[in-house]
Amino acid sequence: MDETMDGKKTDMQPVITLSHLTKEYKTYRRGSGFTESIKSFFRRESVVVTAVRDVSFTVRKGSVTGILGPNGAGKSTLIKMMTGTLFPTSGTIDVMGYTPAKNRKAYVQHIGAVFGQKSQLIWDIPPEDSFFMNAAIYGVDDADYRERLSLMVDLFELGDCIKKPTRVLSLGERMKCEFIMAMLHNPPVVFLDEPTIGLDVLAKQRIRSFIKKMNALGTTFILTTHDLEDVEQLAQDVIIINKGMKVFDGTLGGLSRTLGEKKIITLTLASRAGKELFSGLKGITSITSTSGFEMTIEADTAAVSMPQLLKELSARCSFTDISVKPLPMEQIITSIYTDSPDFNISPADYEK
Amino acid sequence: MSRFVRGFRKYFRLYIRCARTAVSAAVAYRMNFAAGMIITFFSNILFPLVTIVIYGAGLSFPGWTFYQVLLIQSIFTVSSGISNMFFQGIFRETNNAVRDGVFEIILLKPVEPLFYLAATSINPESSALVAGGCVMFGLSAAHVPGITGAAVPVFMLFILAGICVMLGLTLVMAAVSFKWVGNSRLPELFGSVLELAKYPLGIYPHSVRTFSTFIIPVALVASIPAAVLTGRVESSYIAAVIPCILLVLTGIVLYKRMIRMYESAGG
Numbered sequence: 001m002d003e004t005m006d007g008k009k010t011d012m013q014p015v016i017t018l019s020h021l022t023k024e025y026k027t028y029r030r031g032s033g034f035t036e037s038i039k040s041f042f043r044r045e046s047v048v049v050t051a052v053r054d055v056s057f058t059v060r061k062g063s064v065t066g067i068l069g070p071n072g073a074g075k076s077t078l079i080k081m082m083t084g085t086l087f088p089t090s091g092t093i094d095v096m097g098y099t100p101a102k103n104r105k106a107y108v109q110h111i112g113a114v115f116g117q118k119s120q121l122i123w124d125i126p127p128e129d130s131f132f133m134n135a136a137i138y139g140v141d142d143a144d145y146r147e148r149l150s151l152m153v154d155l156f157e158l159g160d161c162i163k164k165p166t167r168v169l170s171l172g173e174r175m176k177c178e179f180i181m182a183m184l185h186n187p188p189v190v191f192l193d194e195p196t197i198g199l200d201v202l203a204k205q206r207i208r209s210f211i212k213k214m215n216a217l218g219t220t221f222i223l224t225t226h227d228l229e230d231v232e233q234l235a236q237d238v239i240i241i242n243k244g245m246k247v248f249d250g251t252l253g254g255l256s257r258t259l260g261e262k263k264i265i266t267l268t269l270a271s272r273a274g275k276e277l278f279s280g281l282k283g284i285t286s287i288t289s290t291s292g293f294e295m296t297i298e299a300d301t302a303a304v305s306m307p308q309l310l311k312e313l314s315a316r317c318s319f320t321d322i323s324v325k326p327l328p329m330e331q332i333i334t335s336i337y338t339d340s341p342d343f344n345i346s347p348a349d350y351e352k
Numbered sequence: 353m354s355r356f357v358r359g360f361r362k363y364f365r366l367y368i369r370c371a372r373t374a375v376s377a378a379v380a381y382r383m384n385f386a387a388g389m390i391i392t393f394f395s396n397i398l399f400p401l402v403t404i405v406i407y408g409a410g411l412s413f414p415g416w417t418f419y420q421v422l423l424i425q426s427i428f429t430v431s432s433g434i435s436n437m438f439f440q441g442i443f444r445e446t447n448n449a450v451r452d453g454v455f456e457i458i459l460l461k462p463v464e465p466l467f468y469l470a471a472t473s474i475n476p477e478s479s480a481l482v483a484g485g486c487v488m489f490g491l492s493a494a495h496v497p498g499i500t501g502a503a504v505p506v507f508m509l510f511i512l513a514g515i516c517v518m519l520g521l522t523l524v525m526a527a528v529s530f531k532w533v534g535n536s537r538l539p540e541l542f543g544s545v546l547e548l549a550k551y552p553l554g555i556y557p558h559s560v561r562t563f564s565t566f567i568i569p570v571a572l573v574a575s576i577p578a579a580v581l582t583g584r585v586e587s588s589y590i591a592a593v594i595p596c597i598l599l600v601l602t603g604i605v606l607y608k609r610m611i612r613m614y615e616s617a618g619g
Contacts, residue, residue: 025615085456087612109462118454122373124380133373136366137461137468165380 015189015220016059016082021091023052023077051077053244054091059237064211064221066235066252068228070337074244075224079193082222083113095189109138112182116194119174120181121166127177128162131184138185145184152180155210172203179210183219190214192223196230208233228329240336248336258332261302267295267313268321277316283309298327363467370471378476385477393480396432397488399550400425416552419495420582426492428550428574429485431511433478435518441473442466443539446526451534455614466523466607499581507580510589513596514549514573520596521546521568523603530610549573569595 028044031037052074059065069075080086082093084100084107093100098107121130128149135145153162156176161169169177175195183190192211196204204227211221211234225231231238231252238255240248248255262285272292278284283304288296299309306324313319379385400422407418446469449455458465493499521542529535548556548564553575556564564571569592576589 080456083456083460085459086614104459105462105464108460111460113456113460115456118457120457120460122377124377125373129373129376133370133472136369137463139362139462 013061014058015061015096016222017092017094018058018082019056019092019094021052021055021078021081021093022050022089023074023081023086024089025049025051050244052081052088052241055241055244055246056091057239057246057249059220059222062215062218062220063236064215064223064234065237065239066231067222067224067239067241068226068231068333069224069241071226073241075241076193078241079113079191079222079224083111083191084108109185110187110189112185112187112190114175114178114182114190114192114195116175116192116197119166119178121174121177123166125165126163127166127169127174127180130166130177130181131162134181135184140185144186148184148186149180152183152210155213156180156206172199172206175199175203175207176210179207183214188218189220189222192221192225194225195223196225196227204229228333232329240333242337255332256326256329258336260300262327263299263301263306264325264327265297265299265309265313266323266325267297267317267319269293269295270318270320273317278313281309281312281316363463366463367467367471370468371474374472374474375476378474388477389480392436392477393484396481397429397484400488413552413555415554417496419492420578421552422488422492423496423581424552424574424578425550426485426488427511427514427577429488430482431485431514431518431573433481433483433485434515435522436478436481437475439470439519439522440478441475442469443522443526443529445469445473447529447534447536450529450614459611459614465611466604469526493581496582498583503580503583503585506585507577509593510572510577510580513569513593514577516596516600517569517572518546520599520603523600523607527603527606527610530613546570546573549575551575553579565589565592566595569599572596 025048027047027049028040029047030040030044055074055078067075067078077086081088082095082100084098084104087101095107096110098110100107120134121127122133131149132145135142140148149162153159156179158173158176158180161173162177162180166174166177179195196207199207208230211223215221215234221234223230223235235252238248238250238252239246240255248258269292273295274292275287275289275295278287278295278297281304283300284297285300286298290296297313301309304312310322403418403421403425406412407421412418413421445458446455449458458468461468525535525538525542528538532538545564545568548560549570549572553561553564553571561571565576565588572592576592579585579589
């Protein structure tokens with residue numbers, strides 16, 4: 001059992017533990033316009049920006065944990081602190097017994113990282129040369145290197161791409177090579193910062209399939225993304241960050257239940273009708289009519305059972321088609337982003 | 353085999369592999385590489401023309417013959433070439449990576465960032481400068497009488513100390529990049545201090561001699577090694593080796609401390 005009824009993570013075997021993590025930056029306020037520019041040349045007002053504020057959570061060994069949040073929420077800062085490349089202002093991080101920024105050299109030997117917008121490959125030479133150099137840096141012996149490289153090239157179906165200069169590869173091919181670069185040394189924990197950004201559907205699917213296979217072999221993944229499909233297809237656990245604070249920490253199932261047991265019912269009506277046809281129905285939280293013939297109904301199945309609701313709908317109208325879907329993840333996430341309070345909240349609290 | 357020897361062998365092998373990759377990347381565009389080599393060579397090796405002009409006009413640096421001055425400048429050229437080839441890249445790469453917010457890529461490697469940067473930023477274009485400097489050194493040394501074999505060990509010690517000065521200055525500049533982001537003009541400032549090493553130490557006022565020998569000991573890059581070969585060595589020069597070592601150590605410590613200030617860029 002991976003989760004409790006309220007969507008909290010169970011069966012804990014934490015591989016990562018963050019405790020009250022905070023990261024502050026000092027930056028300077030520069031005004032716009034000529035006068036402000038001249039003024040700020042002589043005197044700048046310093047501003048402390050809190051990118052991550054008092055964040056605590058754990059990541060289960062062998063899981064895929066998605067970290068979601070709008071732009072500027074602090075996801076990348078968080079992941080950089082977990083990789084040991086940024087020093088936290090306060091709080092502690094424990095990853096496999098290491099304090100990342102303090103034991104950086106020993107620690108990074110056991111992790112991999114892919115940054116969707118930052119390349120580890122050397123631009124002018126084939127990825128294979130970059131892989132070969134990285135294998136030496138991580139102390140991978142030649143036999144292991146060849147075996148791992150062959151496995152991952154096959155999984156990605158990269159073929160001879162790794163022998164072409166990096167600059168001539170497509171974005172999808174480059175991103176697959178970034179994964180190989182990050183995982184040649186067989187790290188037990190891999191951090192992915194927007195790994196599918198800008199990729200087409202096929203490349204995304206190939207990367208997701210690779211992550212699933214490596215996860216099945218025991219690798220723990222921590223993933224930040226804006227692509228909710230990445231989360232829906234890969235993550236068992238989800239953490240949502242907004243304005244530097246954690247606003248959700250639970251399982252994917254728990255996340256889908258944060259707005260209640262809601263379903264979206266789409267009806268294609270046999271004859272034109274208005275929204276008033278369904279007024280007064282129990283458990284209906286919203287009705288949208290896209291045309292006189294199509295009606296989208298949001299229903300809370302905690303308030304009314306689905307058979308009962310279908311019976312009521314059948315009694316009120318005649319329809320030629322019906323579809324029942326869960327509430328889209330995008331709607332749930334948007335609701336959490338916009339309504340996130342200024343304190344941490346658990347899935348159980350949301351349900352209250 | 354001791355742990356130190358094992359560690360040294362591991363790092364040496366790693367250095368060779370990284371350096372080979374860096375050279376492969378540098379020669380990926382053949383014309384650019386060839387042009388870069390020629391430009392580096394001519395833009396650095398032509399400065400002795402000033403000396404030729406001075407001596408051709410019947411003037412001189414007091415107490416120094418034309419070939420003795422050329423000896424200083426050839427040593428400067430070789431030392432600059434070695435510096436450009438093996439560790440100038442540390443500053444360039446640090447400066448670029450901090451400005452672009454990609455220094456975490458370097459921090460993700462399980463080796464010292466300074467080692468990684470030195471090994472992966474080798475600049476083979478400067479090999480022409482080292483070769484040209486060596487030819488110039490041979491030509492000028494052939495015309496300087498009195499160079500003895502006994503002077504060679506001390507000369508080599510000072511050459512090494514001079515290279516330490518250039519390394520130390522590079523590390524300090526690179527370290528400053530973490531705080532002063534995008535300081536691409538800083539090398540010009542340090543370069544102007546290095547200019548002091550291109551000419552005989554005796555032409556400068558006492559305060560400048562003291563500064564360039566014991567404070568920021570740039571004189572060890574060329575002036576003092578050449579003084580050793582031409583029999584002008586002073587016993588106090590040996591003390592100048594200490595600030596050279598201190599400069600390197602300061603650079604390393606400063607760089608390691610300044611890494612903590614790295615703030616990356618938005619994701």
